[in-house]
Amino acid sequence: MTIFSHQTSKIRQAITTSLLIAPLFTPLLGMQSAQAHEYSALIKIKKYAEVERAIGAKLATDPNYPDALLAKVDLILIEGKVTRLDEGVKFAEQCVASNPKNSECHEALGSVLGVKAEKGGMMAGMGSLGKIRDSLKKALELDPKNFSAAKSLVTFYLEVPGLMGGSNSKAKDVIAEMHKVNPTVASLLQAKFDLKDEKMEKAKSGVLAINPNGNPVIAQLQNDIAIEVAQTLVKDKKFADAEKMLREVIQRFPESSVAYLGLGRSLLEQGKAKEALPQLEKSLSIDVTGAAFYRLGKTWQTLGDKPKAISFFEKALAFTPALGTKTRADAEEQLKLLK
Numbered sequence: 001m002t003i004f005s006h007q008t009s010k011i012r013q014a015i016t017t018s019l020l021i022a023p024l025f026t027p028l029l030g031m032q033s034a035q036a037h038e039y040s041a042l043i044k045i046k047k048y049a050e051v052e053r054a055i056g057a058k059l060a061t062d063p064n065y066p067d068a069l070l071a072k073v074d075l076i077l078i079e080g081k082v083t084r085l086d087e088g089v090k091f092a093e094q095c096v097a098s099n100p101k102n103s104e105c106h107e108a109l110g111s112v113l114g115v116k117a118e119k120g121g122m123m124a125g126m127g128s129l130g131k132i133r134d135s136l137k138k139a140l141e142l143d144p145k146n147f148s149a150a151k152s153l154v155t156f157y158l159e160v161p162g163l164m165g166g167s168n169s170k171a172k173d174v175i176a177e178m179h180k181v182n183p184t185v186a187s188l189l190q191a192k193f194d195l196k197d198e199k200m201e202k203a204k205s206g207v208l209a210i211n212p213n214g215n216p217v218i219a220q221l222q223n224d225i226a227i228e229v230a231q232t233l234v235k236d237k238k239f240a241d242a243e244k245m246l247r248e249v250i251q252r253f254p255e256s257s258v259a260y261l262g263l264g265r266s267l268l269e270q271g272k273a274k275e276a277l278p279q280l281e282k283s284l285s286i287d288v289t290g291a292a293f294y295r296l297g298k299t300w301q302t303l304g305d306k307p308k309a310i311s312f313f314e315k316a317l318a319f320t321p322a323l324g325t326k327t328r329a330d331a332e333e334q335l336k337l338l339k
Helices: 021-032 040-044 048-061 067-077 082-098 105-118 122-143 145-158 169-180 183-196 200-208 216-235 241-252 257-267 271-284 290-302 306-318 327-339
Strands: none
Touching: 040 048, 040 067, 048 067, 067 082, 067 105, 082 105, 082 327, 105 122, 105 145, 145 169, 145 183, 145 216, 169 183, 183 200, 183 216, 200 216, 200 241, 216 241, 216 257, 241 257, 257 271, 257 290, 271 290, 290 306, 290 327, 306 327
């Protein structure tokens, strides 16, 4: 259940939604729960219509069936329409109310509230922070092996200003408790903490040193945090370092579409458009995304192929869920220049 952006820990005088809430929803949106629900496999291969039919039939006979409610929330978040987020909150709240000891129900509520807060404006975001935190805490309390909830809670404490619930010491507490449950996961969360603490080399070595030992949930967690490290390097315009990091990620996770996408961008930013092209095409072959279409448009534009650039920019703009505001504006601007 998209990926956390990185900000400094100081409280801004003018607090905006993008600074407060965007860091919260991305990992919530992209990670599986500690125990995947029965519809997860179909969702992973994008059989959305089939899942919709199956959960519709199940909820018609058992309206409080937790796996069906969780799948419903997942589908709404994947669709990415702001107009459906209230519906997603209701399904998550129903899941919690009817299954109060289900960790994944509480995590789903934190997830959808995080997305709604990010999309809904400053007041909505500020008002939801406490409930997002409490939902994640409850998820972890009910299931200490819900590693995605642990990651999201650590991120909350690291990214939210102290006056609004953030706390480095509380993030450390979560990591310490996780060390009792699973030292490997605790090491990954420590790498995330080191990244936020601007200890880049320690974060890189920490996340790459982990051996998931065949555990798919831990492997996904490692992949996600390694991608966060690489994204920070991209944000800091350290594209050669990002390239090296992403090649390391791909060695470990050859089916990581996000890693290929990031590698393609890093190569393109270094003026290596021809090298970027197959990486972006590989990303698209694994997972069709608007971001991959957009980067392919930029690459073909750099290579001087206007028809292909136009085609990919148009695909990016037509894709659901929609591109981010800044990326969408750039795609529209490039189309004007190309036509």
